[in-house]
Amino acid sequence: MICVEGLSRSHRTDDGELRVLRGISFSVAEGELVALSGPSGAGKSTLLHILGGLDRGYAGKVEVFGRDLARLGEKELGAYRNREVGFVFQASHLVSGLSALENVLLPAYFGGAPPERTRAMDLLARVGLAERAAHPPSRLSGGEKQRVALARALYHAPRLLLADEPTGALDPENARKVIALLRDLCRETRITAVVASHEPEIWRAADRHLRLEEGVLREIPAEGAA
Amino acid sequence: MRPASLARLVGLGLRRDLRGLWLSMAGVIAGVSALLFFVAAGLGTSELLRTRILPVDATLVEVVPPSVSLGIFGRVEIDDARVEELASLPGVRAAYRKMRVRVPAATRYDGSFFGQRLRMGVEIVAEGVDPGLLGEEIPGFSEGEGALPVVLSPRLLEIYNGSFARSRGLPRLSEKLLVGFEFPVEFGRSLVGSSSAGRYPVSARIAGFSPQAMLEGITLPLETARRINARFGEDDRTYSAVVLRAEDPSRVPAIVERVRELGLEVDESERRLVRRVGAAIALATSMLSLLGLLVCALASVNIALTLGASVRSRAVEFGIFRAVGARDRDLRALVLGEALAVGLVGGLLGVGLARLAAVAADAAVAAWLPPFPFQPETFFRFPLWLHLVGVGLGLLAALLGAVAPVRRVLRQDPARILA
Ligand SMILES: Nc1ncnc2c1ncn2[C@@H]1O[C@H](COP(=O)(O)OP(=O)(O)O)[C@@H](O)[C@H]1O
Ligand SMILES: [Mg+2]
Numbered sequence: 001m002i003c004v005e006g007l008s009r010s011h012r013t014d015d016g017e018l019r020v021l022r023g024i025s026f027s028v029a030e031g032e033l034v035a036l037s038g039p040s041g042a043g044k045s046t047l048l049h050i051l052g053g054l055d056r057g058y059a060g061k062v063e064v065f066g067r068d069l070a071r072l073g074e075k076e077l078g079a080y081r082n083r084e085v086g087f088v089f090q091a092s093h094l095v096s097g098l099s100a101l102e103n104v105l106l107p108a109y110f111g112g113a114p115p116e117r118t119r120a121m122d123l124l125a126r127v128g129l130a131e132r133a134a135h136p137p138s139r140l141s142g143g144e145k146q147r148v149a150l151a152r153a154l155y156h157a158p159r160l161l162l163a164d165e166p167t168g169a170l171d172p173e174n175a176r177k178v179i180a181l182l183r184d185l186c187r188e189t190r191i192t193a194v195v196a197s198h199e200p201e202i203w204r205a206a207d208r209h210l211r212l213e214e215g216v217l218r219e220i221p222a223e224g225a226a
Numbered sequence: 227m228r229p230a231s232l233a234r235l236v237g238l239g240l241r242r243d244l245r246g247l248w249l250s251m252a253g254v255i256a257g258v259s260a261l262l263f264f265v266a267a268g269l270g271t272s273e274l275l276r277t278r279i280l281p282v283d284a285t286l287v288e289v290v291p292p293s294v295s296l297g298i299f300g301r302v303e304i305d306d307a308r309v310e311e312l313a314s315l316p317g318v319r320a321a322y323r324k325m326r327v328r329v330p331a332a333t334r335y336d337g338s339f340f341g342q343r344l345r346m347g348v349e350i351v352a353e354g355v356d357p358g359l360l361g362e363e364i365p366g367f368s369e370g371e372g373a374l375p376v377v378l379s380p381r382l383l384e385i386y387n388g389s390f391a392r393s394r395g396l397p398r399l400s401e402k403l404l405v406g407f408e409f410p411v412e413f414g415r416s417l418v419g420s421s422s423a424g425r426y427p428v429s430a431r432i433a434g435f436s437p438q439a440m441l442e443g444i445t446l447p448l449e450t451a452r453r454i455n456a457r458f459g460e461d462d463r464t465y466s467a468v469v470l471r472a473e474d475p476s477r478v479p480a481i482v483e484r485v486r487e488l489g490l491e492v493d494e495s496e497r498r499l500v501r502r503v504g505a506a507i508a509l510a511t512s513m514l515s516l517l518g519l520l521v522c523a524l525a526s527v528n529i530a531l532t533l534g535a536s537v538r539s540r541a542v543e544f545g546i547f548r549a550v551g552a553r554d555r556d557l558r559a560l561v562l563g564e565a566l567a568v569g570l571v572g573g574l575l576g577v578g579l580a581r582l583a584a585v586a587a588d589a590a591v592a593a594w595l596p597p598f599p600f601q602p603e604t605f606f607r608f609p610l611w612l613h614l615v616g617v618g619l620g621l622l623a624a625l626l627g628a629v630a631p632v633r634r635v636l637r638q639d640p641a642r643i644l645a
Contacts, residue, residue, distance in 0.1 A: 045645040054549060055641035074554060082551020089644055093546050097238045109231035110551040152550070164645075 002028040002051065002160070002192065007060035009046055020046050022215035023060065028194065028208075030159075033186045035203045036196040037220075038212035044196035047212065048162045051194060052085045053077045065159060082111050086153025086191075090165040092145035094137040094152075100124065101133040104151045111156065123151035127181060143174030147181060154185065161186065161193040168198070179205060227556045235547075236563035242540060246532040250627075251572040253525030254620045258576025261518025262608070262616045263583050268511025269607040272504055279381070279600045280500045281437050284475040288493040289468045289485050302489040304465040312468055315484050317477030322359035324467040325451045327352040328460035331413045333430075340397045350411065351443030352376075354451025359469055364434035369449035373408055375433035376444040381600075383435065388599025401435045408432075411444070413454055426457060438469075467493065522623045525572070529627025533565055537631045541643050548640035557635045565628035566621055573620020577613050584608070 009021040020043035028034050038044050049055035050062060053069055056077075062069045065084065072080060081087075094103045101120050108115035124130050127147035129140075137145055146166055153161055166182065167175035183205040186193050195202055203209045209220040240247055276282070289312060291303055302308075304323075313321035334347040357367050360377055367375045380401065387398045413426040430444065439445040455462040470485075472478050482492050537544070544557055584606040591605070 046641070049641040049645070052549070054644070055639075078551055078553035078556075081549060087549045087644075089549075093542060093549075093644065095238070095543055095546060097241065102234075106546070107550040109235060110227060110547065110553070110556055112228075114228065115231070 001030050001065060002026075002194075003061070003063040004051075005061040007047075007050065007058055007062060009043070009050065009055070009058045019215055021050075021058070021212075024212075024215070024217040026210060026217055026219075028192060030192055031190045032207045033183070033193045033195070033205065035206035035209045036194055036212060037198060037203065037209065038196075042212045043215060044212055045164050048087075048164050048194060048196055051160070052087055052162045053081045054087075078110070082107055083156045084158050084160060086156070086158040086161045088146070088149045088153050088161070088163040088166045090168040092137070092142070092149045092169075094140075094145055094148060096137050099134050099136055100129060100140065100148045103137065103148055104155055106152055107155045120151070120155060123154055124148070126185075127151045141174070142170050143177055146170065146174075146178050150178070150181065150185065154189070154191075157189070159192060161191050161195075163193065163195040163197075165196050165198070167202075175199065176201065227559055232559055232563055235560055236567060239536075239540070239560060239564045240567060243532070243536045246536055247568065250525070250529045250532045250568045251575070253528040254522070254569055254572025254623055255576040255579055257518055257520075257522030257525045257623065258573050258616045258620050259518075259579035259583065260521050261515050261619065262577060262580035262612060263606075264511055264514035264518055265612060265615075266580065266584055266606040266608050267587075268507055268515070269609070269612070270602070270605045272507045272511075273607055274600065274602050274605070275500065275503055275507065278384075278602070280496060280503070282497055282500050283438075284478065285472045286438075287470040287472060287478055287481055287485065289470060289490050290466070290493045291464075292489060292491050304468055304490070305463055308488075308490075309465065309468055311488065312470060312485070312490075315470070315481055317473050317481050318470045319473045320358065320471045322356040322469045322471070323448055323465045324356075324359075324469065325354045325448055325455070325462075325464075326466040327354065327413065327446070327451050327454050329414045329454070329458045331411055332415055333409055333411045335409055340399065340403070342396055344396065351440065352411075352413075352446055352451065352454075353440050353443060353466070354446045354448040355438070355469075356448050359438050360434075360436040360445075361438065364436065366431075367433045367447055369447045369453065373429040373431035374411065374446060374450060376430045376446055377434050377436050377439040378404075378432060378444065379439045379441045380435045380437060381441050385599045388597060388601065392597060404432050405434055406431060414458055424458075426454065519619075522619055526623040526627040529565055529568060529624055530630045533561065533628060533631040534634055536564075537561060537635050541638050544635055544638055545640040545643035549644060554636055558632050561632045561635055562625070562628050565624040565631070567624075569621040569624025569627075570617065572624070573617035576620055577616040580616065581608060 004027065005025045006023045007021050007025070008019070008023050010017050010019040036044050036047065046055065050058050051064065053072070056070070069077070069080070095106060098106070101117065101124060104120040104123055105115040105117065121130065121133060124133050127150055129144060129147055129151070132140060132144065137148070140148065150166070163182065167178050170178060179199060179201050182195065185191070195206065197203070209222065210217055211220050289304070309321055309323055312318065330349060331352050332347060332349045336345045337343070357364070360367070364377055367377060383399065383401060383404070390396070391398050408429050408431045411428055411430045413428070415425045436445070452462045470481060472481055485492055547557065584604070588604045588606070
């Protein structure tokens with residue numbers, strides 16, 4: 001369960017204060033898949049980074065699973081990112097030099113427990129890349145990389161999945177595959193997910209659709225329900 | 227972070243910039259090897275000085291009469307009563323008397339010398355000593371009938387072999403070969419003229435070698451020197467020196483103080499020379515070592531720059547690490563790990579290079595320089611601690627070089643990088 005109240009975030013730039021988020025409030029129920037849209041530069045990434053514990057320079061209240069993120073210490077925040085959150089970025093951001101399997105295992109490198117290769121293999125199989133486990137990212141297509149990134153995000157079975165334009169760099173064909181996979185995985189795992197995307201297909205797959213514009217968030221009613 | 231994970235990611239990071247890696251490592255290797263080479267050379271030469279060129283027995287104190295005498299009682303001299311007094315000083319285990327032969331002496335040699343014809347004449351100094359001073363017993367070294375037993379300094383033989391023999395085309399000799407060798411000595415006669423009291427030609431026989439024997443002359447049994455002095459009507463009662471053997475080196479300063487209170491002097495010329503040459507070696511060593519340290523400092527700066535650039539180019543990667551749960555200390559460990567790996571391997575290779583260079587330098591000396599006295603097999607000494615210092619220095623240079631890159635990584639804002 002996510003509860004955000006009066007969240008503001010601004011950046012100091014050369015031409016003054018840039019107010020990206022202007023006191024937004026919303027909540028997400030456990031297990032909900034929420035689509036987040038908005039023009040480029042609206043602050044979608046900013047919001048996801050705040051939810052994911054990567055950005056702490058905000059004002060307002062951000063509570064995730066009953067914990068106020070502003071009150072977490074450096075250690076707790078690290079554990080939060082490691083175990084409770086899975087991130088998928090637009091550029092897949094795999095680590096070159098590590099195999100697909102090792103990329104899936106990456107969260108384990110920063111956790112306390114030894115890496116579980118069978119778990120990582122299962123996840124790779126689930127995203128349809130079992131035979132590519134030993135391949136480096138350079139030998140994977142854009143869609144495959146995003147699927148590996150998805151498997152990596154799910155490695156520690158987090159409660160919150162944050163995806164920042166996961167199909168933004170893919171051709172329509174691959175984008176559709178990734179969207180379907182994302183939707184199915186969310187249904188299977190009952191994970192809470194916030195997905196920033198321009199894809200109407202994701203908006204349709206989501207339980208809810210939030211739109212961020214000029215620093216303000218508003219709810220878009222579901223097409224079918226209207 | 228678990229060690230295996232750390233090792234995996236450090237290895238990955240190091241492979242990201244192999245050129246930078248080698249550059250960083252080359253700096254450490256250069257610094258560590260330069261430092262170790264010079265320190266080992268300093269240790270080696272000062273050991274050579276202390277053990278072979280100017281060996282000084284730390285328990286021995288050579289007492290001599292004062293060079294200038296003041297006061298109304300006249301000269302303080304060393305007679306038997308004085309020797310008794312010195313021998314009973316606290317901390318003194320034994321006292322050995324020395325008496326110079328107080329007439330000139332010369333040796334003329336004209337004959338076969340180990341297979342070669344030798345014709346030469348030299349003035350020599352002779353000194354009698356209590357046989358106990360020479361340490362282990364030297365057979366036949368006592369006043370008696372027949373040829374005069376003499377003991378020589380091994381350093382004299384070293385100098386003979388190293389320069390004299392070579393320049394005159396004479397054979398190199400060993401102590402073993404020389405023991406028993408006889409040569410004529412004439413007392414009361416110098417090469418420029420005879421003493422008024424006549425001449426006393428004798429045959430001298432080399433009884434052995436001892437580091438306590440005088441370097442620039444022959445050492446005789448004390449009673450022989452006394453007899454020769456008496457024969458020429460010279461002073462055969464007072465001693466030219468007494469060597470005190472302390473119970474252990476720590477008692478030497480107190481003994482020296484008591485000796486001075488008695489109005490006598492302590493001959494510290496050799497000790498002082500050792501100290502002075504030793505200080506010169508230490509100075510040269512530290513100057514050159516400073517050079518090595520400077521190179522290490524440069525290596526550290528080099529690591530800071532190379533690793534800093536490498537870390538900057540890997541900002542996205544560190545951002546991903548953050549996103550999947552890396553904490554400050556994880557990233558610090560990664561960067562430090564990369565630096566320390568460079569320092570460790572660089573340090574080890576630096577130690578290896580220093581040892582190789584030492585071997586090469588010794589070989590070059592042996593191959594290209596003519597033999598010289600006291601020539602050692604090696605001019606270097608590499609004690610275990612020096613190896614550890616080398617590796618430690620490599621690690622230290624790396625550690626210092628990592629400070630700025632670590633701060634840079636911790637300042638990186640993952641939110642901005644990953645957006
Ligand atoms: N660290 C930063 N400093 C200054 N401006 C930033 C920083 N991060 C983001 N911004 C700006 O904030 C705005 C929102 O960015 P972002 O959240 O990435 O938007 P979106 O993901 O919706 O395209 C953009 O104008 C961006 O340039
Ligand atoms: Mg964005």
